[in-house]
Amino acid sequence: MSDTPIPPDVLAHILSRLPVPSLLRLRSVSKPFRALIDSDYLIKLHLHHSLQSNSNTHLIFGGDRSLSYLSLDPPSAAAAAAAAVTPTHNPLYFAIFEPVILGSSNGILCLCTTEPDNEIVFWNPLVRKFKKTKLPPAKCIQGSGRGICIKGFGYDHLHDDHKVVRLVQYCNLFKDPLHSKLEVFSLRSERWKEIGDFPYHLCKRRYLNVYANGALHWLVSKEPDLRTNFMIAAFDLATEELRFVPRPDFADFADRNNNLQASQVNMGVLGGCLCMVCNYPKTNVDIWVMKSYGVKDSWSRLISTSDGKIVRELDFLRPIVYSKSGREVLLEKNFERFYWYDLGNKTSKRFKVVGMPRFFVSEVFTGSLAQVNIGSGSRNVTKKEQNEKDSRKKDDFLSKGFRLVL
Template sequence: MGSLPGDAILNILCRLSVKDLLRYRCVSKPWCSLIDDPHFVRTHLEHSMETDSNLSLIRGDRELHSIDVDTLDSAIRLNPVDVCGVEILGCFNGLLVLTNSIGDMAIWNPSTRRYKMLLLSDLIENPFPNGIIEFGIAGFGYDSVNDDHKLLRMIHYFGVDIRSFRSEIKVYSLKYNTWKRVGDFPYRDGYKHHGIGVFVSGSLHWMVTRESQSYASFFVVAFDFATEEYREISLPEKKASEKEAFYTNLAPLGGWLCMVCIYSGNEKADHVDIWAMKEYGVKESWTKLVSVFPSSVTGPFDYATPLVYFKNARQLLLDQGGEKFMLYDLKKNTAKSVIKISDITKCFDTFVCVRSLVGLGGGKRGSKGKKAEENGNKRKKQEQQLRGRKR
């Protein structure tokens, strides 16, 4: 390839997998410099997202597993460095945010094995030393205005006196390695069961509700990472009978904000409606993508959540009840197939992750490293101090 022009080499390399690119860094110093260059990292990421390539499904339930979207044939167990008992707080641009049982976090790229630890002690400023700490909403995404990946966390502080309470929201900047307190969440209720924000168009989104539980009382609250402001987003106009039992949540789908309405039947879902906001922020752009009904192909299921939209094939990949994956043909308006992967258990949290070279500005590759060892002693102290903390 030495005789090829630079643009041709770039065009070829950006189509390769991260695994291959990491091997090719050893070919020569120029190739290593090219693959590590931020411009190439962005180009490779953009190509993957435009072509729906290099996608994997990350499932987190005590253990982490990765499933290749192209094959959907097996699950590979992931071993996050220096984080045990993991829960996923968000995923974007190939970066996962993980937290453990005592609240320490890590931003981790499972493709490159690079990570950055975020200790709980750097986040909290507990005004009640003998009190209890609880976590509320959270979310992770990308601020394109400032070219910065950011993490949001809500922390509740409870003193010994039941009247002693404080709540705050902080945002972590990966670019500057700092936590910053931002405006309080403007709604007391509605986020408890929708804790992980859905990231779309530079903002995190949560479903909230006012006094009643009718459909008319639901709306979406968004937090913009660039402006650090909250705003409300209306849901689509639709007729809903008060007698209908349904559950509503949010999901990202190829850059769209989606609303998923699950209508209950006899213990299982009667059907699932999936709506997409095709022009972000425009209420009139809400469009019903599909209504998914149980069939001889799918069998009964609890719910169905969209994961990936294959535009060229006009097919939708859905998580079916946390146990199977459904491939739905939007042209024929029917389920094409259902895939069950034998070596994974039922899981309610599945994240779509694009395998990328996106870096963290630090961390180690493939081992704990000196910094992680130093952090271990801090965590042991925290375990003793926070043994009574609830999550």
């Protein structure tokens, strides 16, 4: 038997390797344990370890106002033929308009409803805490018809702030922008700020913006025809400045197919890196990955396949995540099914997820202890959680010893 005190730093490193549900259960061990698990130090340490080890990875599914999530953490996930989702509370279930998933960062998901309702939620589905607010409506231009309003979500690492970016654009009959503005909402200050004009045409794809490397990315062009000279625009959330990222060189494969314009292009994120999917209908699909952000020569073709299961009747393809071993990539096809693609033998197999909607929108998020301090996933625990928060103020875990009896 041993009751030697464990230093707080050592205990924190041990706890940082556990999944979030286990840590939430351990909060009831003692007040010092709860104080340590709820501390900013352990929250950041746990997130850092999860990102570095490619662990605590989850998929959340949205559709028909229901939300559910799936853990991709088991080592055998890539080898499994099927898995089952876990239903979870939808903090915008009673909204007038059906909510959409804007994105995720550091374990925080952002949900919103469409214009003009504009309810928005910052939410940790594992900790079951959320913060809800309502955004002001986008500016309307009289006589200009219906405009485009898209939103994106990401994290400003410089100011430790989560931000929502809104891009509003109205065009005339010749598709020239009449009004095009970028606006930013800060979760820390809870205020909107207008950034400036956005004089580019947006690529009207299902996924209009992609968050990677601290920036939101869009496919844009200076001309209405986006099939040829499109560019990758990047809005840096820390500096709140617009820049451009070099795109991959599609020429080699396009020459073999003699028709680059026939390809369908969309962006994504894989392993924290910006990626691009180029679909040559009924022929081939290429997935490019930018290994060093902003460096044109770092674009490399990770996947090039003509597998019928992938290419046949393909409207949209998106890489989701690497397997734990890094030898497989999970692909989402047409918002209705998944495939594990083996990078070694270049084959794919169907991955069935029991309980997900027939047609869905999915988002990858890292399970974390990150807190958003207003709201709760269950009204019944709001008072209890507030009492726990008050009691934590009385605990100074760094001044106490932790004892683990073996």
